[in-house]
Amino acid sequence: DVKVTQSSRYLVKRTGEKVFLECVQDMDHENMFWYRQDPGLGLRLIYFSYDVKMKEKGDIPEGYSVSREKKERFSLILESASTNQTSMYLCASTQVNQPQHFGDGTRLSIL
Amino acid sequence: EDQVTQSPEALRLQEGESSSLNCSYTVSGLRGLFWYRQDPGKGPEFLFTLYSAGEEKEKERLKATLTKKESFLHITAPKPEDSATYLCAVPFTSGTYKYIFGTGTRLKVLA
Numbered sequence: 001d002v003k004v005t006q007s008s009r010y011l012v013k014r015t016g017e018k019v020f021l022e023c024v025q026d027m028d029h030e031n032m033f034w035y036r037q038d039p040g041l042g043l044r045l046i047y048f049s050y051d052v053k054m055k056e057k058g059d060i061p062e063g064y065s066v067s068r069e070k071k072e073r074f075s076l077i078l079e080s081a082s083t084n085q086t087s088m089y090l091c092a093s094t095q096v097n098q099p100q101h102f103g104d105g106t107r108l109s110i111l
Numbered sequence: 112e113d114q115v116t117q118s119p120e121a122l123r124l125q126e127g128e129s130s131s132l133n134c135s136y137t138v139s140g141l142r143g144l145f146w147y148r149q150d151p152g153k154g155p156e157f158l159f160t161l162y163s164a165g166e167e168k169e170k171e172r173l174k175a176t177l178t179k180k181e182s183f184l185h186i187t188a189p190k191p192e193d194s195a196t197y198l199c200a201v202p203f204t205s206g207t208y209k210y211i212f213g214t215g216t217r218l219k220v221l222a
Contacts, residue, residue, distance in 0.1 A: 004154075031208050042214040043198075050208050058209070090154050097202050099145040100210060102154035 002027045006091050006103035014111055019078040021106050023091030029101075031094050032074035034058075034066065036087040037105075043090070049074055081110045113138045113203050117213035124189055124220050132184040132216045134199035144182050146175050147198040149215070155198055189220045 007022035025032065033048040035058075045058030047066040055066050063085060067075045074093075078085055086109050092100040116135045124130055136144065143162050147155035159168040161177040168175045172193060174185045184197055196215040203209045 033210075043212045045209060048208060056208075088152075092154075096208060097142045099143070099147075099157045099160050100155075100200070101157060102147075105152070105154045107152070 002029075002093070002101040004091055004093055004101050004103040006089075006106050008106050009104060010107050010109075012109045012111060013078075013081050015080075015082055017078075017081045017110075019081050019108070019110075021076040021078075021089055021091075021108070023074045023076070023093075023103055024072055025074075025093035025101070026072065027093065027101070028071065029093035029095055030071075031096065032068065033092040033094075033100065034064075034074065034076045035090045035092065036060070037090055038087050046076065083110050086110045113201075113211055115199060115201055115211045115213040117197075117199060117216050119216060120214070121217040122219070124186075124218070126190055126220055126222050127188045129185070129187045129189070131186070132197055132218070133181060134184070134213055135181040136199075136201050136211075137180075138201050138211070139204045142202045144177055145200045145210075146182070146184055147200070149196045149198060158197075186218070189218075191220045191222050194218055194220045 003026045005024045034046040035043045049055045049068040065077045089106045091103045094100040114137045118133045146158040149155040159175040164179045176183045196217050198215045200210045200212045
């Protein structure tokens with residue numbers, strides 16, 4: 001079975017902090033994704049990566065950056081956390097035209 | 112424009128009362144349609160992949176079907192443990208690795 005592991009289930013940070021969310025997959029997938037999910041807004045794509053060191057902006061990249069130094073690991077960085085970034089963050093991985101496999105999510109609170 | 116629409120937004124069923132969830136899509140050249148189950152506070156869990164019109168997949172009380180314009184998730188004799196949000200997704204028309212997700216159907220099965 002595909003395993004996508006997110007480093008934290010719950011995280012509390014303060015405004016202005018730099019926040020790192022980590023995601024690791026064990027299936028040698030080429031593509032990895034970061035989403036945020038808010039009530040009534042569904043899944044919104046922040047960034048995705050289609051290869052090591054390659055990335056593309058999603059629909060809501062402002063205030064975020066990403067890093068993919070190794071194929072199995074995809075990191076999401078909040079450069080200077082703000083309260084409107086309080087959300088559930090979901091990482092996913094896949095091969096092209098295959099279903100995405102998701103981690104259990106990180107519920108991030110910015111105080 | 113590529114689009115995925117799910118209906119209804121919410122559905123309440125009595126235990127044993129069968130029903131169907133709908134996922135309508137408009138993409139050029141479907142390259143797969145995926146169904147997920149999401150429990151509160153967790154990431155989406157992959158259920159089914161459908162690739163061509165007429166295809167059907169089954170798992171326990173769930174059956175997914177596909178036509179050229181929509182997919183249905185049929186739930187036969189549901190139980191309270193089937194309560195969850197059900198999402199469908201398709202890959203974007205070629206040229207990107209992104210996926211389009213519907214906003215989901217929240218299913219509640221009452222004992």
